[in-house]
Every structure is written in structure tokens, then in C-alpha cells.
Amino acid sequence: MPQFLSMIWPGRATSRGKLADAARxxxxxIGFWVLALALLWLLPTRLLLLNEIAILALxxxxxxxxxxxxGIVSLGHAAFFGLGAYIAGLLARxxxxxxxxxxxxxxxxxxxxxxLSSFLVLRGTxxxxxxxxxxxxxxxxxxxxxFDAITGGADGLTGVTMGPxxxxxxxxxxxxxxxxxxxxVLFVLFLVARQLVHSPFGLMLRAIKGNxxxxxAMGVPTNLRxxxxxxxxxxxxxxxxxxxxxxxQFVSLDVLDFHRxxxxxxxxxxxxxxxxxGAIIGAVAFKLMYDWxxxxxxxxxxxxxxxxxxxxxxxxxxxxxxxxxxxRDRLRGLGGRA
Amino acid sequence: MTPAPEVPVLETRGLRKAFGGLIATNDVSFRLPAGARxxxxxxxxxxKTTLVNLLTGVLQPTDxxxxxxxxxxxxxxxxxxVQLGLARTFQINQLFPDLTPLETLVLAVAQREGKATGxxxxxxxRGELLDEAGDLLERLGIAEERDQPVATIAxxxxxxxxxxxxxxxxxxxxxxxxxAAGVPEAERHQILDVxxxxxxxxxxxxxxxxxxxxFRFAHTISxxxxxxxxxxxxxxxVARDPRxxxxxxxxxxVYG
Numbered sequence: 001m002p003q004f005l006s007m008i009w010p011g012r013a014t015s016r017g018k019l020a021d022a023a024r025x026x027x028x029x030i031g032f033w034v035l036a037l038a039l040l041w042l043l044p045t046r047l048l049l050l051n052e053i054a055i056l057a058l059x060x061x062x063x064x065x066x067x068x069x070x071g072i073v074s075l076g077h078a079a080f081f082g083l084g085a086y087i088a089g090l091l092a093r094x095x096x097x098x099x100x101x102x103x104x105x106x107x108x109x110x111x112x113x114x115x116l117s118s119f120l121v122l123r124g125t126x127x128x129x130x131x132x133x134x135x136x137x138x139x140x141x142x143x144x145x146x147f148d149a150i151t152g153g154a155d156g157l158t159g160v161t162m163g164p165x166x167x168x169x170x171x172x173x174x175x176x177x178x179x180x181x182x183x184x185v186l187f188v189l190f191l192v193a194r195q196l197v198h199s200p201f202g203l204m205l206r207a208i209k210g211n212x213x214x215x216x217a218m219g220v221p222t223n224l225r226x227x228x229x230x231x232x233x234x235x236x237x238x239x240x241x242x243x244x245x246x247x248x249q250f251v252s253l254d255v256l257d258f259h260r261x262x263x264x265x266x267x268x269x270x271x272x273x274x275x276x277x278g279a280i281i282g283a284v285a286f287k288l289m290y291d292w293x294x295x296x297x298x299x300x301x302x303x304x305x306x307x308x309x310x311x312x313x314x315x316x317x318x319x320x321x322x323x324x325x326x327x328r329d330r331l332r333g334l335g336g337r338a
Numbered sequence: 339m340t341p342a343p344e345v346p347v348l349e350t351r352g353l354r355k356a357f358g359g360l361i362a363t364n365d366v367s368f369r370l371p372a373g374a375r376x377x378x379x380x381x382x383x384x385x386k387t388t389l390v391n392l393l394t395g396v397l398q399p400t401d402x403x404x405x406x407x408x409x410x411x412x413x414x415x416x417x418x419x420v421q422l423g424l425a426r427t428f429q430i431n432q433l434f435p436d437l438t439p440l441e442t443l444v445l446a447v448a449q450r451e452g453k454a455t456g457x458x459x460x461x462x463x464r465g466e467l468l469d470e471a472g473d474l475l476e477r478l479g480i481a482e483e484r485d486q487p488v489a490t491i492a493x494x495x496x497x498x499x500x501x502x503x504x505x506x507x508x509x510x511x512x513x514x515x516x517x518a519a520g521v522p523e524a525e526r527h528q529i530l531d532v533x534x535x536x537x538x539x540x541x542x543x544x545x546x547x548x549x550x551x552x553f554r555f556a557h558t559i560s561x562x563x564x565x566x567x568x569x570x571x572x573x574x575x576v577a578r579d580p581r582x583x584x585x586x587x588x589x590x591x592v593y594g
Contacts, residue, residue, distance in 0.1 A: 018485045019440055019468070023460035198460035200448045200467075203437070207445055210434035217394070217432065218446050219420035219507055220454065 060279035062236035068274030071209030076137030082256030084238025110238020272319025377556035425509035446506035494525030
């Protein structure tokens with residue numbers, strides 16, 4: 001089996017119980033990606049929406065890495081998303097039109113901000129973290145507003161023109177290139193995140209989340225681990241922001257807004273945190289719900305989002321995926337009795 | 339030339355810790371020789387916990403030095419001291435409730451081997467780590483629970499895991515903080531057997547209330563009173579000392 005295939009489909013490796021199975025691919029996972037790709041042809045009129053879903057999923061995936069796995073709470077994750085969006089947008093506006101290079105720059109810039117701000121964020125309690133992350137995002141938004149000569153301020157950044165992806169795929173008005181591009185980036189970064197969370201590094205993050213006193217007493221430089229994942233997650237968010245700027249060819253102050261930080265948290269809680277897939281399922285559910293509710297009750301859609309959130313948090317602690325798991329176990333229980 | 343005197347595995351020199359006006363550790367100097375079976379006892383509030391926190395780097399001393407295998411570790415953070423061979427167990431379990439015993443030990447072994455930063459190959463496919471973690475589970479009698487979340491396994495088994503995690507670091511010095519605390523009588527013997535079976539390559543410091551345990555394992559004893567070393571010596575001698583009985587034991591010690 002080629003290396004790549006054995007990675008996503010390890011087959012019957014040495015059986016070592018549950019732990020060995022944890023990293024194995026479930027058929028549903030593969031089915032999801034096949035379906036996501038097929039939507040390019042199945043739903044040609046909704047590609048712009050699908051593109052937004054893929055970007056939101058990547059953004060939520062980024063939050064899951066720090067919140068779901070490492071237990072770092074944040075109310076300002078849009079700081080990285082927004083910075084990535086502006087970096088990608090500004091590069092394209094000033095003549096560097098290659099999408100991939102732009103994304104790498106967006107990821108690197110946001111990652112650097114993550115690294116620097118991690119030293120502020122990672123000290124103190126959860127409340128401190130909430131306030132510091134919120135503050136960093138507010139500062140960035142004000143900076144973007146203030147330096148309107150560079151960012152376009154409240155009018156937004158226009159003139160973002162993109163070259164073809166990999167020099168081959170021109171962006172089109174239907175969003176087919178945009179969707180394929182965002183989906184590919186999401187897929188690759190999901191693969192990397194998937195390896196990461198099943199690796200010793202990723203498992204150690206869960207351990208730190210569970211008891212950092214013990215990890216220190218095991219000889220783990222706990223803070224360094226948290227700095228690392230915060231930086232990686234920031235880069236992920238920056239790439240998500242970069243994708244938005246590139247595929248919509250526009251950046252507004254809205255990318256740094258508080259509601260973006262709040263929405264992504266909502267998406268993750270809705271889908272289920274600490275599972276990676278929760279980020280994707282949450283993004284799909286959130287966008288579809290928004291789309292559907294906004295069509296029938298334009299004024300009150302947030303009411304229903306709020307209701308769904310309360311219900312999920314109270315009755316299905318693990319989000320939609322948690323509910324699905326409970327349902328599956330219940331069905332298995334019934335099957336066993338029959 | 340005379341041969342150099344044996345370097346103690348753990349040594350403190352004039353260790354002092356003051357919290358404002360309260361002196362919790364008062365001029366403690368002691369040497370732990372290699373292979374020691376040492377107990378640290380003292381009445382409640384004698385400063386045992388503070389001393390352990392100073393040794394492990396949770397607290398910084400106001401004064402004095404700590405040497406681990408001859409190396410000054412006074413200013414090193416906790417995790418560095420562990421890497422240099424000082425491991426501990428906690429009086430109250432400090433485990434990962436959502437992880438399984440196997441996962442817990444794989445991480446502990448990976449950390450010791452410098453493989454805990456590996457970020458690509460899944461834990462479940464790292465045979466060398468899994469094998470060693472599995473051996474430890476067998477040795478400590480918690481192999482049956484290997485794949486259950488730690489939060490769901492019996493308290494006595496959690497206590498054993500607590501010791502297993504510390505052992506996975508292959509320490510030269512192991513601080514056991516009341517290893518059998520809270521364990522039901524029926525499961526106690528398992529803990530005692532594990533402690534008794536520890537190899538001589540590990541020097542033990544037992545911080546304990548339970549005199550039965552102390553006299554069963556400790557060859558030497560330090561008695562801590564009001565933050566200072568009240569007396570030190572072979573277990574039998576300390577047990578006989580009338581002053582120790584007075585300040586600490588209060589009654590005839592029970593020999594195990």
C-alpha cells in the first residue's frame with residue numbers, strides 16, 4: 001500500500017486494543033469527504049454557501065485544537081481569522097496574487113500573533129483568558145479601523161484580485177473554484193490535525209487539559225506545549241481568514257468582529273468539541289440553520305439559534321456528535337435486546 | 339587520595355521557607371543516600387507538605403539549596419527536576435480522568451524517552467511505548483483496566499496508577515506521599531506489595547501518617563516538627579525515642 005493510503009487507511013495494523021483503533025478511519029469519515037467533493041456537481045447553485053461552510057469549519061477546527069483538546073478558552077479567536085484575512089487581502093491587492101503563497105503568509109502572520117499573544121493568554125485563570133483574548137481581538141479591530149489608509153477601514157478592503165490556484169484554476173463567479181479550493185485546504189489541514197490529535201503531542205494536550213499538575217510532575221514543560229498548540233491554532237485560523245479574503249475578494253472590518261469569535265464558539269459547541277468532526281458538523285449545521293431560519297423568519301433567526309444552543313448544552317453535552325453517539329448506543333442497546 | 343564520599347541522591351542544605359511571618363520550613367538539612375528507604379513523619383502542620391513542595395519545585399525556598407544527584411536544582415522548575423530523576427506521587431490522586439491507564443502511561447514513558455513531542459505517528463501505532471506501558475500495567479496489577487477511563491476505575495487501582503506514572507519516569511528518587519491514603523482495607527495490600535517490590539535503584543522517601551506502613555518499609559526516619567528536623571535516625575531508634583512519642587506518636591506505635 002502506498003504511504004499516503006496506509007496513512008488514511010491503516011488497515012489491519014498490529015492490534016493493540018482500543019488505542020490502536022482510535023486513529024483508524026471510519027467509513028463515514030471517508031463518505032463525508034466523497035460527498036463534500038460530489039456537491040461540486042450536485043449543488044452547483046449553492047457553491048458560495050458551501051465555500052463559506054468550509055471556511056467556517058476550518059475556523060472552528062482551529063478553535064477545537066485549543067479549546068477541545070488543550071482546554072484553552074477564547075472569546076477572541078477572530079483576531080487570528082481577521083489578521084489572516086487582511087494579510088491575504090493586502091498581499092493580493094498589492095500585486096502578490098498567488099493564492100497558495102497568500103495563504104501561507106496569512107497562516108504565518110496569524111501564527112506569529114498567536115505565539116506572541118500566547119504569553120499573555122496562557123497565564124491566569126479561564127476568566128483571564130477570556131478577557132485577554134477578547135481584548136486582543138478588540139485591539140486588532142480598532143487598529144484595522146484606525147489605519148484605514150491601509151485596510152480601507154469601515155469601507156472594507158477592495159481591489160483584491162486573485163491569480164489562478166496553482167496557476168491552473170481561475171476563480172469564477174459561481175464559486176466552483178472557490179469551493180474546491182477551500183475544501184481542499186480544509187481537507188489537508190483536517191488530515192494534519194487528525195494526525196496531531198492522535199499523536200503523543202495531541203494526547204499530551206488532553207492530559208494537560210485534564211490535569212496540568214500531573215503533566216508537570218511527569219516532566220512535561222506544560223506551558224511550552226500550550227504555546228505550541230496556540231500558535232498552530234492561530235495559524236489555522238489565519239488560513240481560514242485568508243481563504244475568506246481570497247474567495248470573496250473583499251475584506252471588511254467584520255472579519256475581526258466579536259460576533260465572529262462568538263459564532264465560532266457556538267459552532268464548536270453545537271457540533272461537539274474535542275472531536276475535530278464536531279467543528280465540521282457544527283459548521284454545516286450552523287450555516288444551514290442560518291440559511292433556513294433566515295429565509296423563514298429573517299428577524300428572529302437568532303432566537304432559534306439561541307434555543308438550539310441552550311438545548312444542546314443542557315441535554316446533549318457533547319454537541320450534535322454527542323447526541324448522535326448517544327442515539328447510536330441506544331439503538332445498539334435495543335438491537336442487543338432483540 | 340581518599341575515595342570521594344558517596345554523593346547523596348537528594349540533599350538539602352539549610353532549606354528555609356517563610357510565608358510572611360510564618361516559618362513553614364526551618365533550616366532543614368538532610369542527605370538521602372542511594373537506595374534509601376526513608377520516611378518523613380511529623381504531626382499535622384509540621385511542614386511535610388511544604389517540604390515536599392520545595393523539593394519538587396512547586397514552591398521556591400526563601401533560603402537554602404537543594405541538590406539532586408549532586409546537582410543544584412534549587413531554581414529549576416518542577417518538570418526539569420523530574421527529567422533529572424526526581425518523581426513523586428500525590429497524596430490525592432493527580433491523574434487524567436478522561437484518559438485510560440494505558441494512555442496515561444504511554445505519555446509518561448514517551449515523555450521520559452523524549453518522544454512526547456512526536457506529532458505525526460498515532461500513539462496507538464507506537465509499539466515500543468505501548469509495550470513498556472503495558473509491562474508497567476502488568477507489573478502493578480492494573481492491566482485489566484487498561485482501556486477504561488481513569489475516572490471509572492476503583493480508587494485502589496487509581497492509587498496504583500499514580501505510582502506507575504511516577505515509576506514510568508525511571509526516577510532515582512521517588513517521593514511517595516501517603517501512597518495508601520483513602521484506599522479501602524481490602525485493597526491496601528496491593529499498594530504495600532508494590533511499594534515493597536520497588537528496586538533498590540530507586541531511593542524512596544515515604545511521607546506518611548500511617549505508622550504501620552512507616553515501620554514496615556522505612557529503614558531510616560526523619561521527624562519534622564514545626565518546620566524543622568526534630569530528630570533523624572534508624573527506624574527502631576526513632577520509634578523508641580520518648581521525645582518522639584511525646585510530640586508525635588502520642589501512643590505506642592503499632593509495628594507492622
